[in-house]
Each structure stands twice: as C-alpha cells, then as structure tokens.
Amino acid sequence: MAEFTVREIEGMRQLRIDLRDECVRSVRGALSRMEGAVRMTAPLPAPGALLKSWISSEAAIRPRYSGTGTVHLRPSMRGFHVFEARSLRWILEPGVFWASEGEVDLGLRLERMIPSMWAGEGLINLQTTVSGEGRIAINAPGPVEEIEVDGELVVRGRQVLGRTEGLRFSVRRPAGYVRSIIAGEKLARVFTGKGKALVCWTSYWNQYMHDKIAPDSDPTGDVFR
Template identity: 25%
Template sequence: MQHQLIDTPDFGMLQVTFDQAGEVIVAESGAMVAMDTGIDMKTSMRGGLLAAAKRKLLGGESLFQNTFTAGGPGQRLYLAPAPEGDLRAMNLQAGQSFFLQSGAYVAHVGDQLNLDTKFGGLKGFFGGAGFFMLKVTGPGTVYYCAYGALHEIDCPPEGYTVDNDHLVGFTEGLQFNVRKFGGFRGLFFSGEGLVCDFSGQGKIYLQTRNAGALAAFLHPFRPVKAKS
C-alpha cells in the first residue's frame, strides 16, 4: 500500500491507497474519515481482552481498534486523529521500539508490530503525562499525532528537559526522570508543573500546544449562570 500525509501540519490526515486486495491497516477507534465502499472494516480487541484492556486502562488508548482490509487495488482510506495538529509516520525495524504518550497513536501497518505499555513512573501520572506510555515495537509502520506542530529534538550530551504536557514520544536509547519544575513553588506557581529530564542518545518528539493550557485559557470565558 501507499500512504500520503496531507493537510499537515495544521490538520493532518492520512491517505492510504491500497495496491492490492487483502492489504490491511489497523487504526484507533474513531479515526476513520472516509473510505471506498469496497474496503472491509472489522472492529475487535487487538491481542484479546486482557491486552486491549491493558492498553485502555494503562496506556490511555481505545479498548477497540478497527481493521481495514482492501477489497481491490486503488481503493482509498482516510484516517485522522482527534486533536488538530501534525501527523507523522515512523518506520520501525524488527525489535526497534518507539514510545508514545497517551492519545498520540493513530494507526499502524504490520502484522508483527506490537503495542504494549511501559511504566512511566508515579510522578508522571500526577503530571498528566500518563502513568504508562505506549510502547510500539517493530517491524512495521506506526502513525502518530500531536496537538499543534511536531518538533523533533536530538537529545544533546548534557541532556534535555521537556514539559510533560508537551511530550509526544521518544526513541529507545533514552533514559528519563520526572521531577517538579523549580521545586515545590514552581510546581504550583510556574505554570509548568512537572518536567521530564532526558539523557542518552535518541530523538525526542514535542508538540507545540497542550490541551490543559487551552482549557485553562478558556476557563475565565465560560458562561456562568447567575444564582437565583
């Protein structure tokens, strides 16, 4: 199959064009935008009930996933993530892993690609970055998204610090530690909360916006009913 990432980086969408009947792509529940009528879609708990429940409860992903199978060559499928922003593809070799924050996974291609969860640390849970992260292991291709634009960083030798709410994912070879930003006072008054300190060799993927900051910005503008 062929894929094209369109309308990026603002409103990313994945266009898949199948080369032959029987080709398959698996997507997060609710990601389908449009498709040719000859494409077959089946909904299931990938990996069984226990594996699906683990991804849902610990990794923040949907309990169900949709499997799209081509009925013939030339058929097209369009997928899009929930948040507005960028969309990327990561090609993983056999045994190679990529770590994603909750909600960043969109779809994948490859029968041998494995989705699992990785413990992110207790502090990461309270920071809103997720108690667990999604661990994607190849071979295969995974499609992932960001709220806003995606920014890629090579971790420098001295390390790198990232706000938890702006972290999308990172490659293997990196170690991290979650801590309060600026001590106790910074945790509550700096507006940053918790941050992730990375070390090692690898790439870090950031999103330029975060939903929590948007919600806080909009909160004062909510209509409030006067008490009678």
C-alpha cells in the first residue's frame, strides 16, 4: 500500500507519496517532482467523460505514477486530508480530489441541476466519485473531520467536501423564507439521509487571509462563499 504523508514547510503543505512497485493517480497538473524509478503516464478517459469535463470545472484526466520511489505533489496554503474509501462510494465536491491509490475506482457523476444552480455551482455540476479499497487524498482549506449523519445536516457554504452516496443534497432556507431573512441567513446546503460526511468547519489562518486579500485568484480558494 502506498504511503501518503502530509508535510508542512513555511506555512505551506505538501503531499508526499512513497511507492514500492505501486501505482497512484493525481489530479492533472499537480506534480512537483519525482524521485527514483517512477514513471508517469496520462491515459485518456472515454469520450463521454472528456465531454463532461469540458463543460464543467472537474478534470477527467488523472495522471498515473507507477514504480518505486517518491512523488511530491505541488505545495499549497490549503491542506490535505487522507482517508480510506473502505468499500464505500464517496462523492467529492468539484476541485477537491487530489490523489488516490491505483486500486481506487474513480468516476464522474452529475449532481441534480436545480440544487446545483441554487447552491451557486451552475447547472452542470460534475463531481468525482471514489470507491473500492485504498487511500484517497483531498485538497481542503482547513482541517477535515469525518462525521456520521443520520437525519439531516444543514451547513452554510461549501463546508461539506465529500459524502457517501447515502446522503442526498438539496438547498433551502434554514428557517423558512421570512424567518431566514430576519435572521440574516442565506440559502443553506442540506444533506439528508444516513451516511458519512467529510466536513471542514474552518480554514487555516493563512488561507483565510489569502481569500480576503485575493478572493478571485483561485476559484476553489474560498469554500465558504
């Protein structure tokens, strides 16, 4: 099993992956450097996946790194959270997937259009799915906590970075239209059902300051929009 390590240097965080005759995949354009006998390939996805990727913000091409050695992905002021799929099917928010072991099954799914539009994600909201056995690393603005949901989870903004398929996504006012207006609350994201969720309640301080100074420099930088 490949070893995933998150290291912190000068306020930046970087994902290091150690391979021993193994294979991992990453998001497109994430490589910083490779050491040892590691080979990179970039297999093309099916034409349907390419078309979906072209009309959305989610990349369908996932470069592969195989062999024995070390792969360093590019550093970020954001953080990285490593978890195991444990035979569950996880749905990740756009731009969250960072890397995974080769045995993990990657897919793409289209979220329902109306909730996606009201959440500010556009009509075409393509999301990465991961399933099977193996480690997955996601890109997050702050510490990530895995919680159990049995009923309903209501959050402001994109605090839920991933969820199992037992949770259904919708958008509504947290307390009805009039009461929400009086309370100063906007539309909330609602996850209903039973399953697990990966949540990021707060961002790292340097990422928070970056978002305040240059909010438009990175389209995935501020998840609490």
